[in-house]
Amino acid sequence: MEPIRVTSLAERPELCARLWDMTDSWPEFMTHDHVANALHERIAEVFPEYVHVGTDDSGAVVARAFSVPFVLRGAGRDGTLPGRGWDQVLVWAFDDRRDGVEPDTVSAIEIAVDAGRQGRGLSAVMLGAMRSAAADRGFAEVVAPVRPSAKHHEPHTPMREYATRTREDGLPHDPWLRVHVRAGATLAAPDPVAPASMVIGAPLAQWRTWTGLPFDKEGWTTVPGALTPVRCEPDHNWAVYVEPNVWVRHHLR
DSSP, X not given: OOOOEEEETTTOGGGGXXXXXXXXXXXXXXXXXXXXXXXXXXXXXXXXXXXXXXXXXXXOEEEEEEEEEEOSEETTEESOOOTTHHHHHHHHHHHHHHHTOOOOEEEEEEEEEOGGGTTSSHHHHHHHHHHHHHHHTTOSEEEEEEOOTTGGGOTTSOHHHHHTOBOXXXXXXXXXXXXXXXXXXXXXXXXOEEEEEEEEEEOHHHHHHHHOOOOOSSEEEOOTTOSSOEEEEGGGTEEEEEEEEEEEEEEOO
16 A cells, blocks of 8 residues: 555645545535535534545645534434434534534544545545544544445445445445444444435436436436435426435444
């Protein structure tokens, strides 16, 4: 594995402007989640100590890891990881910071590796940095609403069935879930699935632009890169994608 330098954005704020220089592999439609568009980029400004950046020998940004602190056990929250997953935990983190509430948990939000550097173990390095930083700050747990990296090959398979599938060695079938488990995570019990972790809805013209697909038939449409089919309603001129993720828990103590 190539050597990289991993630092927090709080330590190297000059990297903030370069966080988005990497070539990523997100499908176009995934960049239109309203919660993400409102809050994701603000993590660097509001929570720089929870943003980690990996740079190579030339100083180029080759990986980034975003996480946020939030309250999981507090008023109106009983310690249950939310069914609205990624969207919900991001909203909670910003609400808690605004209200001055002391967080008790850290959630991963994104670990991204430059498209030309994938498959070299950098995602595990960034996950390790995230875990270590949370432990150093006194947190007992990091949680993550994981987007399984190979689930898009099986969009019609229920997420619960897919997430709990294992190989002969007992590790998860999915590569990204496998990275988390190897790092020490366990699937959240009793049910790890966040069924509505991200929701993307838009008029059909936008879906056609994003995907190049006709979106002219009522029912379920399979979209490349989507973990589940997209619901299309031509008579009402909308389509909605509801993405399930998989909650995992990294116990740090």
